[in-house]
Amino acid sequence: MKKILNEMKLRLPAISTNAQVARTAVSAFVAELNPTVEELADLRCAVSEAVTNSIVHAYKEKEDKSSSFVYISARLYNTREVSVEVSDNGCGIADVALAMSPAYTTGDSLERCGMGFLVMQSFTDLLTVKSRVGRGTTVLMRKFLAPAGDDEGCD
Ligand SMILES: Nc1ncnc2c1ncn2[C@@H]1O[C@H](COP(=O)(O)OP(=O)(O)O)[C@@H](O)[C@H]1O
Numbered sequence: 047m048k049k050i051l052n053e054m055k056l057r058l059p060a061i062s063t064n065a066q067v068a069r070t071a072v073s074a075f076v077a078e079l080n081p082t083v084e085e086l087a088d089l090r091c092a093v094s095e096a097v098t099n100s101i102v103h104a105y106k107e108k109e110d111k112s113s114s115f116v117y118i119s120a121r122l123y124n125t126r127e128v129s130v131e132v133s134d135n136g137c138g139i140a141d142v143a144l145a146m147s148p149a150y151t152t153g154d155s156l157e158r159c160g161m162g163f164l165v166m167q168s169f170t171d172l173l174t175v176k177s178r179v180g181r182g183t184t185v186l187m188r189k190f191l192a193p194a195g196d197d198e199g200c201d
């Protein structure tokens with residue numbers, strides 16, 4: 047039976063330094079399952095993209111950023127499954143399928159390349175995006191780690 051081994055919830059102000067904070071926190075949290083170097087790198091990248099999106103896009107119209115937060119909720123399961131949910135209360139996405147298509151960006155074309163969702167998709171096993179305009183966005187990612195002992199662990 048699938049059981050939760052550990053849980054973590056973070057609420058971070060939507061400022062750029064917190065993409066780094068979020069990915070470091072998630073790597074430390076997942077370390078308990080002894081992931082491979084590659085699995086850890088994949089998760090770090092996917093979390094970074096999701097959190098960066100909330101920081102860069104979700105609150106871009108808001109002048110008062112004091113109540114702009116990114117919420118990260120992670121779980122480890124005894125089945126070696128890791129789930130990470132990244133959510134915000136920002137502007138939301140009108141057309142999620144369009145936003146997820148490669149090279150689509152509403153950001154500054156010099157800084158953004160529209161590959162964030164593609165990275166999240168390819169570096170995790172399951173990706174679900176739910177969004178409501180004016181309410182916010184929730185990105186749920188799941189990754190299934192290889193059985194323990196299959197590869198060298200990464201502490
Ligand atoms: N959390 C979010 N809130 C609002 N819009 C978002 C969010 N995440 C993604 N988007 C929208 O989806 C688009 C595509 O995201 P992504 O693939 O990460 O590319 P990029 O961040 O380079 O624009 C963004 O340009 C933005 O319009």
Ligand SMILES: [Mg+2]
Nearest residue numbers: 095098099162
């Ligand atoms: Mg992005």
